[in-house]
Structure formats: structure tokens, C-alpha cells
Amino acid sequence: MKENLSTLEKETFKLLFDKYFDDLRRYLFYRSGNDDLATDLAQDTFLRIWEKQIDVDPKTAKGLLFKIANDLFISRYRKEKTAFNFFNTFEPNSNNLTPEDEINYQQLKDAYETALKTMPEKQRTVFLMNRIDEQTYKEIAQQLDLSVKAIEKRMSQALDHLKKNLKTQITHLVLFIMGLGFNRHKI
Amino acid sequence: MNNNSAHNNIDHQSKAFFAGGTFRWKTDKEQVWSAVEKAMAQKPAGRRLVLGMRRSILAMAAVLLLLIGLGTFMRLYTVRIDNPVGQHLMANLPDGSSVYLNADSYIEYNPYWWQLKRQVKFEGEALFEVQKGKAFEVISVNGRTEVLGTSFNIYARETDYAVTCLSGSVKVTAPSKNSVVLQPQSKASVQPDGQIQVQHKIETLPEISWKDNYFRFTASPINEVFREIERQYGITIKTDIAKQSLYTGSFNRTNSIDQVMEIVCPPMGLSYQKQPGGFYLITQNNE
Numbered sequence: 001m002k003e004n005l006s007t008l009e010k011e012t013f014k015l016l017f018d019k020y021f022d023d024l025r026r027y028l029f030y031r032s033g034n035d036d037l038a039t040d041l042a043q044d045t046f047l048r049i050w051e052k053q054i055d056v057d058p059k060t061a062k063g064l065l066f067k068i069a070n071d072l073f074i075s076r077y078r079k080e081k082t083a084f085n086f087f088n089t090f091e092p093n094s095n096n097l098t099p100e101d102e103i104n105y106q107q108l109k110d111a112y113e114t115a116l117k118t119m120p121e122k123q124r125t126v127f128l129m130n131r132i133d134e135q136t137y138k139e140i141a142q143q144l145d146l147s148v149k150a151i152e153k154r155m156s157q158a159l160d161h162l163k164k165n166l167k168t169q170i171t172h173l174v175l176f177i178m179g180l181g182f183n184r185h186k187i
Numbered sequence: 188m189n190n191n192s193a194h195n196n197i198d199h200q201s202k203a204f205f206a207g208g209t210f211r212w213k214t215d216k217e218q219v220w221s222a223v224e225k226a227m228a229q230k231p232a233g234r235r236l237v238l239g240m241r242r243s244i245l246a247m248a249a250v251l252l253l254l255i256g257l258g259t260f261m262r263l264y265t266v267r268i269d270n271p272v273g274q275h276l277m278a279n280l281p282d283g284s285s286v287y288l289n290a291d292s293y294i295e296y297n298p299y300w301w302q303l304k305r306q307v308k309f310e311g312e313a314l315f316e317v318q319k320g321k322a323f324e325v326i327s328v329n330g331r332t333e334v335l336g337t338s339f340n341i342y343a344r345e346t347d348y349a350v351t352c353l354s355g356s357v358k359v360t361a362p363s364k365n366s367v368v369l370q371p372q373s374k375a376s377v378q379p380d381g382q383i384q385v386q387h388k389i390e391t392l393p394e395i396s397w398k399d400n401y402f403r404f405t406a407s408p409i410n411e412v413f414r415e416i417e418r419q420y421g422i423t424i425k426t427d428i429a430k431q432s433l434y435t436g437s438f439n440r441t442n443s444i445d446q447v448m449e450i451v452c453p454p455m456g457l458s459y460q461k462q463p464g465g466f467y468l469i470t471q472n473n474e
Contacts, residue, residue, distance in 0.1 A: 010227070014220075017220060017223065021216055021219065021220075022216065025212070026210070029210075035212060035213050036213065039212065039213070039214050039219060042219070043219050043222060043223055046223055047223060047226050047227070050223075050227055088211075089210055089211055089212060089213075090208055090209075090210055090211075091208055091209050091210075091211060092204050092205060092207075092208040093206070093207035093208050093209070095207075097203055097204065098200075098203070101200065101203075101204070108204070112201075112204065127201075128205070131201055131202060131204075131205035131206060132205045132206070132208060134206060159197055159198060159201075162197050162201060163197050166197060
């Protein structure tokens with residue numbers, strides 16, 4: 001009797017994996033900007049659940065996974081210095097962009113890479129969960145066990161950060177392109 | 188205004204930039220699953236659980252060991268209060284009982300075991316005022332006294348052991364296992380042959396007058412008197428008195444040692460001589 005209650009069946013475990021692995025890996029990737037680290041930690045999180053035979057309640061499964069992942073992340077990531085390579089793994093959809101942005105696509109990517117890298121981890125995670133996963137503030141708040149107010153604040157801080165960091169780069173870029181055009185005229 | 192629009196621009200731009208992008212993971216989900224499956228086979232489910240139980244047994248053992256260690260410490264930890272010659276000292280015990288120690292006396296007890304057993308090792312002379320409670324036991328070489336809650340005076344020096352009960356009742360046991368229960372105003376003295384001699388309805392005040400610095404002797408061997416003076420003043424007395432005479436009289440500790448000698452010696456036909464290093468030489472007067 002007791003065995004049945006506490007034993008995690010392989011089938012249940014597989015369902016859990018299929019349902020949440022992607023979310024978990026993306027979350028870890030937003031935090032670290034590192035593909036290998038995110039994949040490893042997501043894998044280890046599931047293995048930990050399996051080894052400890054944690055009796056998973058489907059309602060709280062996601063929160064539990066995120067909590068374990070968070071603990072693993074803190075204990076490991078803080079020790080290792082991992083490289084931040086966001087756009088090695090993530091490819092934006094350039095069709096969405098305005099024509100100007102499309103022209104400067106590579107430069108824009110570089111500018112975002114630098115801005116995301118310097119953005120505080122907490123802001124970055126919230127920002128990307130909202131922009132890429134298109135999750136609402138409420139959903140993010142639930143997932144990270146924070147208040148909606150906290151998410152709003154982080155989001156606004158993230159936009160401020162981007163504004164400051166992208167503007168200088170893009171201004172340079174615009175000047176550079178203008179300069180290029182001007183030079184062409186001269187020729 | 189401008190600031191706001193810049194904010195909005197970033198907002199719009201970043202939305203357009205990030206939404207609908209694709210991830211190019213080095214390892215896809217299926218590959219991760221097969222790695223997980225492999226690891227699952229190596230670490231079968233439930234193994235950790237057994238380890239966890241073993242660990243909890245270890246933890247329990249550690250806690251048990253710690254408790255035993257703590258218990259042993261509490262049992263054996265001893266406080267010794269030594270009162271040297273020439274001083275009186277009031278010692279308090281953990282339950283509020285107090286011991287008024289005469290000069291050259293000591294007590295020893297286990298403060299952390301006190302709740303379980305009120306037991307004091309003791310030699311010398313002291314007045315005990317014991318709070319009501321469990322049995323209170325005073326152990327000396329020449330006798331043992333048990334009480335519940337009372338006050339009593341013990342004289343346990345060299346081969347002598349005498350207990351005077353002031354209130355409550357006390358049980359005195361000689362090393363020969365003979366024992367007697369004392370009622371207030373009575374005094375038990377352990378004799379060299381192991382018998383206990385009891386005096387009833389005695390005046391108890393003189394028995395504890397030492398506490399108020401007043402020393403009274405009734406037909407006491409003169410050497411015993413000199414031993415008391417030695418203890419109270421921290422000096423050494425050398426005598427060469429041939430015959431053992433008995434002394435009746437008193438002295439007060441607030442007097443100087445020379446005053447005391449002046450009180451004790453002449454009536455007994457003795458003279459005293461002060462020598463360097465705290466020595467006093469007592470000699471018989473030539474008649």
C-alpha cells in the first residue's frame with residue numbers, strides 16, 4: 001500500500017518530463033544565457049525527483065521543479081563562471097521586425113546580447129519569460145513564487161536597462177550607417 | 188514625453204524582436220530523455236530512499252551519543268568550593284539551599300545533576316540550610332547525613348563527626364552503617380567504635396555560634412581549642428604541653444589573635460610566644 005503511494009512510476013515521470021522539461025530549460029537559460037548549463041541543470045532536476053522518489057502532486061509539480069532547479073542553479077552556477085551566449089541558442093524571428101531593424105539585424109542582435117548580458121539576472125529572467133514565452137505577469141509571478149507587483153517592477157527595470165544600454169549602441173549604429181551613406185555619396 | 192516614447196519604442200521593439208523566435212539547443216529534448224533514462228537505470232528508484240533511512244539511523248545514533256555525552260558531562264561536572272583557613276564563606280547551591288562554611292572546609296557537588304540528586308561531599312564544619320524538596324545528602328568520610336528540608340550543623344574534622352539538628356529532621360549514618368534520626372535540638376556524635384551518641388534537648392545556639400564569630404568551648408581538650416584558633420586565624424600553633432587539660436571558655440573571631448591568646452592561655456597556666464612566619468609557641472608555665 002505504502003509503496004504504491006510513494007513510488008513514482010516511470011510512466012508518470014515521463015509525462016512530467018514531457019510536460020515541463022522545455023519550460024524548465026528555457027527558464028534556466030534565461031537566467032544563465034548558457035545552453036549547456038541550462039540543459040544539464042534541467043536534466044539533473046528531473047533526475048533528482050526520480051532518485052528521491054518525490055511523490056509529485058500534478059498541481060504543485062511545476063513549482064517543485066522550479067524550486068529544485070533554482071537550488072541547483074544557485075549551488076552550481078555561482079561556483080562556475082559560464083559564458084553568456086544568448087543568441088548562439090536563440091534565434092529571433094526577423095520577419096517581425098521593422099524594415100530598418102531588419103537591415104541592422106546583426107547589429108541589433110549584438111546590441112541586445114550586450115544589454116542582456118549586463119542586465120541583472122532577476123530582471124532578465126522575468127523580461128524573457130514575458131517576451132519569448134509570452135507569459136503574463138500573473139503566470140510569471142506564480143511560477144517564480146513572487147507577487148505581480150514584483151514582476152511589474154522587474155519588467156520596468158529591465159526596460160529601463162535596455163533603454164539605457166541599447167540607445168547608446170543604436171545611436172552609434174545609426175551614426176555609423178549615416179556616415180557610411182555619406183561616404184558613399186562622396187565617392 | 189520623449190522619455191516615454193523611447194520607453195515605448197524599446198517595449199515595441201523588444202516585443203517584436205523576441206516573440207516567435209526559435210531555440211537551437213545543442214541537445215534536443217529526446218536526447219536529454221535518453222540520458223535521463225540511462226541514469227535512471229544506474230540509480231534505480233528508491234535507492235536514495237534506503238540511503239536516507241540509513242542516514243537517519245546514523246543521525247539518531249549521533250544524537251543518542253551526544254545525549255549520552257551530555258548526560259555524562261552533567262553527571263560528572265563537579266564544583267568544589269574550598270574555604271581556606273582564616274575565612275568564613277557562604278555558598279549557595281542550585282536550588283537555593285545555602286551552606287555557611289566555617290574556616291578550612293570544603294563542599295563538592297554536581298550542579299547539572301542537582302535536579303536529580305541533591306548530594307554534597309563535605310569535610311570541615313558548616314551550617315546547612317536546606318530548601319524543601321527531594322532528599323538532600325551530605326557525605327563525609329566519617330558519616331553521612333540525609334535530610335528533606337531543614338537546617339543543621341555538621342562538624343566533620345579528622346576523626347570527629349557530629350551533627351546538630353536545628354529544624355526539621357535529619358538522618359545520620361556512621362561508616363559502620365549505624366544510623367539515627369535526629370529531631371530538632373538534638374546532636375549526634377559518631378564515636379570511634381562506630382556507635383552514635385545522641386544528646387537530646389541541647390541548646391543549639393552555641394553549636395552554631397561560630398557562624399557569628401563566637402567560639403564557645405565546654406570542657407574541650409585544649410588541643411582542640413588551639414586547632415580551632417589555627418583555623419580561624421590561619422596561623423600555626425606549636426605546643427609541648429604534657430598533660431591534656433580541658434578548657435571551658437570562649438573567644439570572638441573579631442578579636443585579634445594576640446587578644447585571643449591572652450584570653451585562652453593565662454587561665455590554663457600557659458604562656459605564648461609569637462614567632463616569625465605566623466608561628467605561635469605555647470609553653471607550660473613553670474610553677
